[in-house]
Amino acid sequence: xxxxxxxxxxxxxxxxxxxxxxxxxxxxxxxxxxxxxxxxxxxxxxxxxxxxxxxxxxxxxxxxxxxxxxxxxxxxxxxxxxxxxxxxxxxxxxxxxxxxxxxxxxxxxxxxxxxxxxxxxxxxxxxxxxxxxxxxxxxxxxxxxxxxxxxxxxxxxxxxxxxxxxxxxxxxxxxxxxxxxxxxxxxxxxxxxxxxxxxxxxxxxxxxxxxxxxxxxxxxxxxxxxxxxxxxxxxxxxxxxxxxxxxxxxxxxxxxxxxxxxxxxxxxxxxxxxxxxxxxxxxxxxxxxxxxxxxxxxxxxxxxxxxxxxxxxxxxxxxxxxxxxxxxxxxxxxxxxxxxxxxxxxxxxxxxxxxxxxxxxxxxxxxxxxxxxxxxxxxxxxxxxxxxxxxxxxxxxxxxxxxxxxxxxxxxxxxxxxxxxxxxxxxxxxxxxxxxxxxxxxxxxxxxxxxxxxxxxxxxxxxxxxxxxxxxxxxxxxxxxxxxxxxxxxxxxxxxxxxxx
Amino acid sequence: xxxxxxxxxxxxxxxxxxxxxxxxxxxxxxxxxxxxxxxxxxxxxxxxxxxxxxxxxxxxxxxxxxxxxxxxxxxxxxxxxxxxxxxxxxxxxxxxxxxxxxxxxxxxxxxxxxxxxxxxxxxxxxxxxxxxxxxxxxxxxxxxxxxxxxxxxxxxxxxxxxxxxxxxxxxxxxxxxxxxxxxxxxxxxxxxxxxxxxxxxxxxxxxxxxxxxxxxxxxxxxxxxxxxxxxxxxxxxxxxxxxxxxxxxxxxxxxxxxxxxxxxxxxxxxxxxxxxxxxxxxxxxxxxxxxxxxxxx
Ligand SMILES: Cc1cc2nc3c(=O)[nH]c(=O)nc-3n(C[C@H](O)[C@H](O)[C@H](O)COP(=O)(O)OP(=O)(O)OC[C@H]3O[C@@H](n4cnc5c(N)ncnc54)[C@H](O)[C@@H]3O)c2cc1C
Ligand code: SF4
Ligand code: FES
Numbered sequence: 001x002x003x004x005x006x007x008x009x010x011x012x013x014x015x016x017x018x019x020x021x022x023x024x025x026x027x028x029x030x031x032x033x034x035x036x037x038x039x040x041x042x043x044x045x046x047x048x049x050x051x052x053x054x055x056x057x058x059x060x061x062x063x064x065x066x067x068x069x070x071x072x073x074x075x076x077x078x079x080x081x082x083x084x085x086x087x088x089x090x091x092x093x094x095x096x097x098x099x100x101x102x103x104x105x106x107x108x109x110x111x112x113x114x115x116x117x118x119x120x121x122x123x124x125x126x127x128x129x130x131x132x133x134x135x136x137x138x139x140x141x142x143x144x145x146x147x148x149x150x151x152x153x154x155x156x157x158x159x160x161x162x163x164x165x166x167x168x169x170x171x172x173x174x175x176x177x178x179x180x181x182x183x184x185x186x187x188x189x190x191x192x193x194x195x196x197x198x199x200x201x202x203x204x205x206x207x208x209x210x211x212x213x214x215x216x217x218x219x220x221x222x223x224x225x226x227x228x229x230x231x232x233x234x235x236x237x238x239x240x241x242x243x244x245x246x247x248x249x250x251x252x253x254x255x256x257x258x259x260x261x262x263x264x265x266x267x268x269x270x271x272x273x274x275x276x277x278x279x280x281x282x283x284x285x286x287x288x289x290x291x292x293x294x295x296x297x298x299x300x301x302x303x304x305x306x307x308x309x310x311x312x313x314x315x316x317x318x319x320x321x322x323x324x325x326x327x328x329x330x331x332x333x334x335x336x337x338x339x340x341x342x343x344x345x346x347x348x349x350x351x352x353x354x355x356x357x358x359x360x361x362x363x364x365x366x367x368x369x370x371x372x373x374x375x376x377x378x379x380x381x382x383x384x385x386x387x388x389x390x391x392x393x394x395x396x397x398x399x400x401x402x403x404x405x406x407x408x409x410x411x412x413x414x415x416x417x418x419x420x421x422x423x424x425x426x427x428x429x430x431x432x433x434x435x436x437x438x439x440x441x442x443x444x445x446x447x448x449x450x451x452x453x454x455x456x457x458x459x460x461x462x463x464x465x466x467x468x469x470x471x472x473x474x475x476x477x478x479x480x481x482x483x484x485x486x487x488x489x490x491x492x493x494x495x496x497x498x499x500x501x
Numbered sequence: 502x503x504x505x506x507x508x509x510x511x512x513x514x515x516x517x518x519x520x521x522x523x524x525x526x527x528x529x530x531x532x533x534x535x536x537x538x539x540x541x542x543x544x545x546x547x548x549x550x551x552x553x554x555x556x557x558x559x560x561x562x563x564x565x566x567x568x569x570x571x572x573x574x575x576x577x578x579x580x581x582x583x584x585x586x587x588x589x590x591x592x593x594x595x596x597x598x599x600x601x602x603x604x605x606x607x608x609x610x611x612x613x614x615x616x617x618x619x620x621x622x623x624x625x626x627x628x629x630x631x632x633x634x635x636x637x638x639x640x641x642x643x644x645x646x647x648x649x650x651x652x653x654x655x656x657x658x659x660x661x662x663x664x665x666x667x668x669x670x671x672x673x674x675x676x677x678x679x680x681x682x683x684x685x686x687x688x689x690x691x692x693x694x695x696x697x698x699x700x701x702x703x704x705x706x707x708x709x710x711x712x713x714x715x716x717x718x719x720x721x722x723x724x725x726x727x728x729x730x731x732x733x734x735x736x737x738x739x740x741x742x743x744x745x746x747x748x749x750x751x752x753x754x755x756x757x758x759x760x761x762x763x764x765x766x767x768x769x770x771x772x773x774x775x776x777x778x779x780x781x782x783x784x785x786x787x788x789x790x791x792x793x794x795x796x797x798x
Contacts, residue, residue: 283775
């Protein structure tokens with residue numbers, strides 16, 4: 001056995017990831033971060049101390065066995081590393097790119113106490129990309145049972161729930177309103193951060209698991225959630241329709257042309273390919289000076305898409321300071337490098353009319369941080385007499401979303417006072433057999449939290465259907481099957497024992 | 502173990518195509534589930550091909566027995582002109598999603614005036630029929646620019662107790678705008694208790710101004726620029742009273758007396774320049790394709 005590593009013996013510097021040059025990339029949609037090469041991954045994996053108390057695992061919303069997969073990388077057992085990750089997380093190539101690791105696993109990493117933490121996200125992505133390139137997939141041995149499961153929404157929560165139910169042997173159908181599956185991953189997060197090819201590769205794996213995707217289906221209006229459980233014969237249903245319904249501020253000038261939500265901007269550019277107009281028919285009218293209000297991931301994406309669409313100046317307006325900005329640290333850093341100008345502690349009070357129903361500018365007010373509010377962040381308060389005007393011709397709102405009303409309008413599901421679906425700790429809703437998770441339950445959150453919710457609901461749905469819930473679904477294949485897992489005969493693994501309810 | 506009732510058409514086949522004029526055409530496509538679910542006042546979003554844009558179109562009719570849904574389309578921009586050329590019987594639409602929006606409220610009204618202007622004649626039809634089936638007396642007012650553009654007057658005649666046709670140039674029916682028809686209808690029937698008006702924003706604005714002094718509830722159907730139609734983008738926001746609402750999920754029907762039509766008209770012009778560019782690009786490529794075809798011959 002190799003001698004024990006200590007903080008002094010490991011490579012001190014975090015292994016950098018190659019990136020496209022900021023000047024160049026600010027004008028193209030190719031991926032910004034190019035990913036680790038084999039030697040980068042090997043070097044970074046050496047930085048892991050294999051801490052016995054495994055703090056990183058506790059920081060991970062789906063509890064990936066991080067030291068175990070990193071150890072497998074050091075042993076050059078990449079396939080093994082992939083199997084370890086996919087035991088907990090179905091979409092490593094996606095999560096490695098979009099998770100806010102600094103607040104999760106990397107935020108807890110022991111190495112981070114002294115040096116920069118182990119780049120867990122980059123290692124995860126490295127393995128996820130390798131799996132796509134090598135065509136690895138963990139299609140487990142699935143014995144079909146007689147249950148049919150319907151999933152509403154094909155975002156990360158729906159995909160994760162669908163995968164777990166399919167692995168348990170259920171016949172799973174995912175309904176999606178858009179013409180393509182993927183949810184926010186497809187319509188919201190741009191290609192330079194998460195290429196569509198990666199999402200499609202992950203969806204192709206789900207199709208191999210036997211999951212059927214039905215796009216162009218607006219559940220609630222084409223058929224209701226109640227009809228799914230009554231007429232359509234679904235034994236269990238999961239709702240993961242996301243938040244949607246972007247917020248505006250209600251200040252003067254918001255209905256001027258040139259004012260739009262980040263969701264509209266991003267959907268037009270990403271899903272509808274307005275960036276290739278007129279080869280694609282969807283237009284987008286971005287001006288030369290774009291101001292984006294907000295500093296979350298959505299705002300960063302809107303800012304960086306605007307640059308790539310040819311805007312000359314792109315400004316980020318945020319009422320708190322950089323320390324409170326909710327976006328991933330890496331996105332703020334990348335946006336700055338690409339030339340986004342940040343106006344911290346600033347809030348718009350009115351949008352100004354150019355006399356032709358367009359925007360000429362914005363009146364802003366400076367803020368300062370006061371007492372902490374309910375969220376624990378210091379509350380911004382206006383500085384008296386600090387108003388000033390600022391030129392821009394496009395204003396993009398990225399200040400959050402409210403609950404999408406369609407499911408509430410069309411079913412008897414109990415909602416909470418903000419209009420989100422009311423679910424218990426097992427994510428069961430007020431209708432028997434119907435579960436919900438992701439942004440439509442919690443409000444806008446993260447990809448990995450949505451996936452975690454999808455898996456949690458799946459586990460409750462299996463209990464409801466009387467299916468055995470085994471965590472390590474891939475073990476059989478990678479350990480070389482002896483036909484048994486935990487002493488259970490595999491053919492009996494997802495055997496339905498009894499039906500509750 | 503899949504049941505036919507849950508099977509969705511993988512593509513949406515056009516079964517009928519009818520041309521009402523040089524610019525107005527009807528498409529009927531097969532979608533049994535949608536035909537079963539559709540209610541008056543709802544709309545669909547159509548993408549005619551993989552590079553197309555998503556455009557909202559109000560459902561003009563549905564036939565539950567045949568399993569079909571009907572749209573009436575005016576060729577104004579690039580997409581609708583291109584569809585006029587490509588959407589023949591047997592062709593397939595890339596994507597159709599719906600029915601979307603809150604169905605029209607068909608309530609207790611006893612005498613209902615249904616007003617359709619131009620293309621708006623089509624989407625008002627399912628409402629006229631629903632009110633009729635609900636036992637109300639239905640009076641129809643249909644407005645067209647000229648006689649050659651008239652369509653569906655026969656269809657309306659079947660569900661209306663009285664029908665008034667108006668043309669701008671007087672080539673058929675009353676000479677004048679639909680507001681003249683509204684005045685005539687109220688003269689004869691002062692007890693009309695609900696008005697439904699669908700058409701271009703200026704026409705709907707005229708209608709609500711005609712009914713405002715009479716204090717009769719007037720519902721209008723708004724069709725702003727949309728992308729998703731699921732409440733996710735906010736592109737379709739409209740001003741209604743002191744609220745900003747999303748037409749796709751909060752509408753598309755609203756109380757006309759509260760709607761800010763000027764705001765709607767301005768917002769409809771949001772993409773005017775880029776749309777013109779798309780149309781020019783398309784005309785150009787049609788011209789080039791035309792030449793290429795000639796060259797082959
Ligand atoms: C621009 C942007 C950038 C982001 N960046 C990050 C990031 O870097 N990292 C991170 O962790 N998180 C990020 N997030 C947040 C993250 O994407 C979401 O929290 C996550 O996608 C939520 O997943 P979900 O499954 O709940 O819903 P969604 O991903 O929203 O998917 C819901 C799907 O359901 C469909 N749908 C809605 N209604 C119906 C219906 N009635 N019938 C059928 N289908 C329906 C929708 O079309 C959609 O496809 C970002 C969000 C945005 C908008
Ligand atoms: S906390 Fe950091 S060093 Fe410790 S096991 Fe996890 S990744 Fe490795
Ligand atoms: S069309 Fe996007 S919210 Fe209505």
